Every structure is written in C-alpha cells, then in structure tokens.
Amino acid sequence: MTLFQFKSTSNLSNWTIIGDYVMGGVSNGNFYLSESGTGVFKGEVSLDNNGGFSMVKYSFATKQVDDFTSVSIRLKGDGKRYQFRVKTNESDSHSYVAYFNTSGDWETIEIPFSNLSPTFRGRPLNMENYPGQHMEQIAFLIGNKKAESFQLEIDRIELI
Template sequence: MSTKIILYQFDKDSPKTDWRIVDDVVMGGKSSGNFYINNAGNGVFEGFVSLENNGGFSSVRYRKTFQIQSQKIIRIQLKGDGCKYQFRVKANSNDRHSYIGEFQTSGEWEIIEIELTKMYPAFRGRTLSIPNFDKDQIEELAFLIGNKKEQGFHLEIKSIQLL
C-alpha cells in the first residue's frame, strides 16, 4: 500500500507567494489571472482568458520537489465553475514540456483523481511523441485554463495529494 504525500494543503496561513501566475502575456496575449487565499483558507485561481493578440491561457504554478515511490494518483479537492482545466506537473522544473491531466469541473466541491501514467506530455499546446509521465519525482505543479475561448474563470482549491 502506498503512502499518501501531501503536495499542498491550503489553509488561512498559506502564503499566496508560494504560487505564481503565468499568463499568455509572456507571449503578447491579454489574459489576466489572479491567485489568493480566501477567508475559508482555500487557494483561489481566477481571472479572464482573452484571445486577443493570439493569447488564450492563464496558469498558476508552484515549485517544490516531491519524490514518488509507489504513488500513482494525484487527488485534488476543489470547487470549479463548470469550466475545463488542466492539472500539470513537471518532473524537472527546467523542462520546457509539462505532463497534463485534463478535468471538467461541476460547480460543486469534488475530488478529482488523475493517474500519473495517463498524464501526457505537451509543449505550447502540442502533444509530444514521448512517453506519458513515468518519472520518480515532481518539481512543479500547475493549474491552467485555455479552452480556445474568451471566458472568466474561478477555481477554488483545498488540497493536492499524491496517492
């Protein structure tokens, strides 16, 4: 039986500076994301995705190294807004590509589970022809929204675990 690893547990004392926003403005786009800790102690990623100037995404990222032993599943407790999101990991924070697991939110509190081996590699929206996630560590966690449409978004996150 594998041991549970808490990748991030939000609470009222969580420093919002642990997480950083990366929007399409790095490529000339106009999307705007924001991240904060709300009164309930949850992390909130919200903003607006714009398609202006070939934009179309907003993300929030957290860097810390976690060793994977026998864990196989990412479990996230969250409340979305009905939008589709990506949860992303990098095995090495210097990698250009990420491994992606997509999920649809329901507008209610829910548990999302993503199998590590089903997380596919991609770079700038293109799937790469290398194997799915098969590494022994994670150095970066991220949430991204980029559904090829202009939209507001609001994602509230309570915890991220590795099972």
C-alpha cells in the same frame, strides 16, 4: 503525501501566475487565499493578440513520487475544463498534462500518473507519459480556445 493543504495562514510565495502576456496576449489571472482558507485561481481569458490562457504554478524541492500512482485534488470549479500539469524538473520545457472538467460543486478528482501526457506549448510530444519518479512543479491552466471568466477554488492536492 500532501503537496499542498490550503489554510488561512498558507504561504503562497511559491505559487506564480503565468499568463499569455508572455506571448503578447492580455488574459489575466490572480491567485489568493479566500476568507475560508482555500486557494482561489480567478481571472479572465482573452483571445486578443493571439492569447488564450492563464496558469498558476507551484514549484517545490524535488519530491520522490515513485511510491504513488495518482494525484488527488479537492476543488470547486465553475463548470469549465482545466488542465492539471506536472513537471519532473522545474527547468524542463515540457509538462505532463491531464484535462479535467469541473461540476460547480466541491469534488475530489483523481488523476492517474499514467494519464499525464507530455506536451510543449499545447502540442503533444512523442514521449512516454509521466514516469512518476520525480516532481518539482504542478500547475493549473485554463485555455479552452474561447474568451471566458474563470474561478477554480482548491482545498488540497495530494499524491495517492
């Protein structure tokens, strides 16, 4: 199942940037289509004012995902570490999170649902890992506890 395939005509209206400004920080992020039709998440993470993260999230109607076991993402990073996040319900306060490193080249990463662990504001929760039944939101977040520029280019996101 394809969650999102980027192309030059993609509608990004359900993609939203969330920054640490929600807690007083000054990091910034932007999300746009490249000339080649990929999604680009780009910006600067700042530690000023107790900040330190930038996130882009994609919300959609509830999807039944119990026929799948993993997320497959074709992307090109900048050699930095990112988080991939899932919400069962968009209104949940917690997310299920897995970290992944990027190589600087185009690559396909696979994240098993069983590796998505529950967190709230960066703290682990005493709950089961992602149950893989429903999904209403996915997100990419950078927050490596350091000031840094970042760029993550995304081609497609699929469930396998």
